[in-house]
Amino acid sequence: MARKTGSHSQITGPKVQQAASKLFARHGFAAVSMRQIASEVGVQAGALYLYTPDKQSLLFDLMQGHMQDLLTAWEAQEKGIGPLAQLEAFVRFHIGFHLDRPDAVFIAYMELRNLSEENFAVIEELRKRYEDVLEGILREGQQAGVFAVPDTKLAMMALIAMLTGVNTWYREGGRLSRDKVEEIYWDMARKAVAG
Amino acid sequence: MARKTGSHSQITGPKVQQAASKLFARHGFAAVSMRQIASEVGVQAGALYLYTPDKQSLLFDLMQGHMQDLLTAWEAQEKGIGPLAQLEAFVRFHIGFHLDRPDAVFIAYMELRNLSEENFAVIEELRKRYEDVLEGILREGQQAGVFAVPDTKLAMMALIAMLTGVNTWYREGGRLSRDKVEEIYWDMARKAVAG
DNA sequence: TGTTTATCTGAACATGCGTTCATTTCAAAG
DNA sequence: CTTTGAAATGAACGCATGTTCAGATAAACA
DSSP: OOOOSSOOHHHHHHHHHHHHHHHHHHHOGGGOOHHHHHHHHTSOGGGGGGTOSSHHHHHHHHHHHHHHHHHHHHHTSOOOSSHHHHHHHHHHHHHHHHHHOHHHHHHHHHOGGGSOHHHHHHHHHHHHHHHHHHHHHHHHHHHTTSBOOSOHHHHHHHHHHHHHTHHHHOOTTSSSOHHHHHHHHHHHHHHHHBO | OOOOSSOOHHHHHHHHHHHHHHHHHHHOGGGOOHHHHHHHHTSOGGGGGGTOSSHHHHHHHHHHHHHHHHHHHHHTSOOOSSHHHHHHHHHHHHHHHHHHOHHHHHHHHHOGGGSOHHHHHHHHHHHHHHHHHHHHHHHHHHHTTSBOOSOHHHHHHHHHHHHHTHHHHOOTTSSSOHHHHHHHHHHHHHHHHBO
16 A cells, blocks of 8 residues: 555655654654654655665754754844844844754754764854854954953853753743743853953 | 683673763763673673663663762862852862763763663752752852842753853863863853852 | 556565573682 | 682574665556
């Protein structure tokens, strides 16, 4: 039995990505089998290979897509003028974007070691581009005398770790609204780099 | 052939833990086989079961040991008097302790989802005990008017994420000494919660 | 209506998995 | 010098893995 009703390729393709994303985030890349992904999609394992050359590409495509979305979304973001306004924009953007995609974020941070060497290099390059955004803001603020950061690379790492950490505890419908969380984190970030 | 020279049980036991720790940290729990661990130890796979009932226990014991070491080490730590001194002690302790054990830290953060339900509950309880330490310091400082943190839980999460993040980039013999890193992070942490 | 073609099945492949266990080895105890 | 028993081997167990592919199916086109 194959292809019961209608043409499915444009439906099944995205479904495979979504199923992989969900399962990789929940159980980890290595712990998820192609048969599990197929089952989640509602298809036999062999059919997955119409949409991906192999399991590794499934992971890589998810991560690359996520990182590219991140960079694209930042470019489209209202940033304001001056280091302080830009830092606030970055803080709020980072928290919001990451809370919108918990699965993709989880995968992007946890499954780096399951990438092949070449694929890893690609993802790391994209990650570096994003980190450079924040480091640039901090450097400008430092030079303008608005921030007091003895080491922009360290401050950048510290801030990103702090902001990304929101994903580990935030739950929709919890004690605090997203806006309130953004506000509190922005307050801490601002003070942490303040002159 | 078995047991070439001398009695090995008191050597092999720790070796198994060390090999598992190293390999789990590098490749992830699910991606490491008992045969790989055995090979790292210099033994056949069957011999591992003289030292652990199963693979899951190997992971659990590593994580439980790490969390207990963490709590014990904090108790033995010089803490100083007052919220500010205690926060500084915590920041420096956290960074130092975690940089000393990169593999264990990596495992403790990445492999939670590979724990059985009961084992997960045990580790989470230990983690909560550690988080409560920092939250307690922040609460005291808030009440004493030394800190200005609108939400102690959020501030605690933000600080711990920031501090633990050091492990992702710090390399021994790099640009900055450990002491310098501790100092910069302490500066940021202090300012972030300052009144 | 008949033909084509994209989509999917289901079985098969070799390989590796966690775990068990009868057997072997050999340092130490008697 | 013999006995003992801890420590390790190595083969085996059933099962799951990623991937391939010939064949089946049904929608789209002529």
